Amino acid sequence: MNGKATTTRTRLDRGRSALGPALELVHTGRAPTRAVLTAELGVTRATAGAVAAELEALGLIRVDSNPGAAAGSQGRPSHRLAVDEKGPVALAAQVHADGFRAALVGLGGTIVATAPGCVTVSADPAQVLGAVVDAGAALLRETGRRCVGAGLAAPSAVAEPEGTALNPLHLAWPAGAPVREIFAERVRAAGIEGPAFTGNDVNLAALAEHRHGAGRGARDLLCVATGHRGVGGALVLDGRLHTGSAGLALEVGHLTVNPEGRPCHCGSRGCLDVETDPLAFLTVAGRDPGPEVSLLQQARDLLRTSPDDPGVRAATEELIDRLGLGLAGLVNILNPDRIILGGLHRELLHADPERLRAVVADRSLWGRSGGVPILPCTLDHNSLVGAAELAWQPVLDDPLSALGREPATP
Amino acid sequence: MNGKATTTRTRLDRGRSALGPALELVHTGRAPTRAVLTAELGVTRATAGAVAAELEALGLIRVDSNPGAAAGSQGRPSHRLAVDEKGPVALAAQVHADGFRAALVGLGGTIVATAPGCVTVSADPAQVLGAVVDAGAALLRETGRRCVGAGLAAPSAVAEPEGTALNPLHLAWPAGAPVREIFAERVRAAGIEGPAFTGNDVNLAALAEHRHGAGRGARDLLCVATGHRGVGGALVLDGRLHTGSAGLALEVGHLTVNPEGRPCHCGSRGCLDVETDPLAFLTVAGRDPGPEVSLLQQARDLLRTSPDDPGVRAATEELIDRLGLGLAGLVNILNPDRIILGGLHRELLHADPERLRAVVADRSLWGRSGGVPILPCTLDHNSLVGAAELAWQPVLDDPLSALGREPATP
DNA sequence: CGTACTTTGTTTAGTAGCGGCACAAACTCA
DNA sequence: TGAGTTTGTGCCGCTACTAAACAAAGTACG
Incomplete structure (x- = not known):
């Protein structure tokens, strides 16, 4: 030859x-x-x-x-x-009011290694981000994995294109803190390879659920979730996050869901934020929130342990009705083909799915769009996995140039 | 050789x-x-x-x-x-409460020929659509142009994927009328070449403005407009209409903008629909709407001829405040980088642009997204041009196969 | 008025990434 | 065991580009 x-x-x-x-x-x-x-x-x-x-x-x-069983099918079995699972990983980082968490996430959204960390809530973003990046760098050293990049999930709207945190209310950070820049600088300083990205935690959770969780296959996916305080939203269109022109889309916390409701710090009354978050649940249920664990955890525990308590039952129904009203408003505007709920909203859905679906259908304008499926989040640490998706994205877009061959900008 | x-x-x-x-x-x-x-x-x-x-x-x-002047630039002048303008055209059709209109639209969104027509409002969609298609076919015969396809702008939400009109309230058509199918059938019957498409008029107006009008260059374009009654919305993302999974996105008419407002047929109170449409304007201004011309025309005339009349002034300010509240809500959810207003909303913007911009900025959560530019529509017959865009789309996507070479499905 | 410079258009010679096809491989079924 | 079915591979060629040299048509400036 x-x-x-x-x-x-x-x-x-x-x-x-x-x-x-x-x-x-x-x-x-x-x-x-x-x-x-x-x-x-x-x-x-x-x-x-x-x-x-x-x-x-x-x-x-x-x-x-x-030679694995190609059960029941004719022809040559497919490889x-x-x-x-021994390939490169992305470094994922998350900060929230209770502390931070770092993880290494491989392709497929599998968490390879994780390192939770608690810090006293610090008013200095650089300190917290430095700590979480260091934890990630330690994981990389321990595992010896190659890193394709880093992603950060922040509990705040992230303004585009500056990458500043607009409302890190519950972190005691200064509004307008340049989190993207700080995170990228810390990643570089730690000697971690690849680019660094920053996004809002609910946005990233939605992205992760769309690719690996309950949102798989949806074309227009709406995600609404509570953290410890407040409510966030996200929209995935055709597989991409819709963040709006300034990164401020889906700030759904201040939809009015109760015209005679509680006053909100935004100046209005009865916002989704103050009517359906964990604090609202505890208050309506007549419980005094204690300072020991997070409000989300307290609300979750209460709902799980005593769902039949009259106060809890009333709070559940009231919050479901308010949430349903907010979701119906979003359905009328966005007409998603699937809705995913996280945080306390996930628990509310679990507590009485029929009631929530009925409220949404009833308050949606056209019956069909009110029939949108409403599902709970299914992934553990979905914000973390979503942060990794940010870092993986360049590789998914063009594996050759992202992995070092054919450098994009020499 | x-x-x-x-x-x-x-x-x-x-x-x-x-x-x-x-x-x-x-x-x-x-x-x-x-x-x-x-x-x-x-x-x-x-x-x-x-x-x-x-x-x-x-x-x-x-x-x-x-050899046209390449004023002030060096080098060889560009061709x-x-x-x-002698090339093929698309047939555009529009129906509304007052009648219909057919036109031939060339590339670039230029209207080559037009034929307005008035019919007594008929409860039979097939009759009206047949009339408008016949008018278009006559234009094609007169001009001898080649036709790439046909598009229809309907004053109703169009459900996907069936193509049925969901709320043709002001046309006296039955809800659920299969307008897309009827239109396509009439186009075929008239011997018009090419595929037939149907869309909502505000959606199509937004598409036209995005390509040829005030929305050019915008990435996330929000369009809100009144017709004679009611309010419609549309969103263009990355050059494509966002119609939602069932074609029902941006049904913004029932956003609450006045919790103590007028009752609306949707069951709620103070909807954008009933608070900011031409009828609301005339009512607040203390005028009795006459039956002779359309409500939109009456409101427009009133606003133009006597803007300083106290009743008109009060109505203008009230409607601007309500509209601003609705737009702010949409800004918080969609974060567009431009807003375009049509119909009476366009006139309200013209009457007091500063007031409207101030209300939107004030009620938007983050100052930056409240600073979104708000502009009036600039195209004549933008729904009609948008309908033509639908018909041109296959040619824009793949000129060779759309124009007959390489038939797509033999 | 001619020369240098700038920018645009064209020609020719490749080349990357895919489709088409024939054939080989690996299984099921009878 | 052989026919049928599905999957994987080698080879050839096509299509839609790029690269680079050249040609053309203007301006700037002495």
């Missing part, structure tokens, strides 16, 4: 622009085999094979030539595609 | 996937010259030249080798790119 030198190319010169979409399909679990990958990409088997081979060569996925 | 046969190909085999984006740039006026086209497409001059040549060969654009 007088093979010409060109033969050395046949495998690695194939598949470039289809590389990103293919990786995303494996990442989100929508391409378990090469045959499915071929169909999903809309390419030929030859191309899909070459793309899979190149992704394997990059150390991102594995192609199992497994299985899976994320390479 | 012993030229090989292959030489005959050098011109028409070039430029395929860049063809659509290039046409869209010329269509929206963002590529006045080949040099700009080169930069906008991010391709080489060779490719841009070949693409422009092919679009010219398709009869869609013209390349002027004009000018322009839409071919």
